[in-house]
Amino acid sequence: MDLEFDLNGSPERHSVPTSTTVLDLLRNNCGKRGVRGSCERSVCGACTVLIDDVPVAACSTFAFEIDGTRVETVEGLAAKDGTLSAQQQAFRECGGFQCGFCTSGMLMLTTALLRESPEPDREEIREWISSNTCRCTGYEMILESVERAAELGRTPQTNGEPQ
DSSP states (O other): OEEEEEETTEEEEEEOOTTOBHHHIIIIISOOTTSOOSSSSSSSOTTEEEETTEEEEGGGSBGGGGTTOEEEOGGGSSOTTOOOOHHHHHHHHHTOOSSOTTHHHHHHHHHHHHHHOSSOOHHHHHHHHTTSOOSSSOSHHHHHHHHHHHHHHTSSEETTEEO
């Protein structure tokens, strides 16, 4: 199957078998190693990417489903010059990771949440991140990181560009 989609702001074209998942396409064909497979059953959230602004589990989404869409991965969050996005900066400042395995999925969920609700309360943050499993942090530092990302997002600069 031939696919065309936008990946982190760049056009992509690939020919893959119909059984290919978005996870496999992004990692094996596009080199996006920040998209991680873990449970392979849409349960843990490590593979979360945004497809047309909607968080999805890349491990259980077929590649043909992204034809003509806009796909965002954790690699697309930082500015071209390497400036961290508000989400990345907040996770760094607040220690919202330990082993880092779930972090890319958490960052993508945070991105989607803050686009939909720029000033979420603690309960809304809990609800959003509940779809991603973290086995290291106990979630408190992740909650603080999302709150901090919301604060940073209210400043004049986000992802190296004016809001």
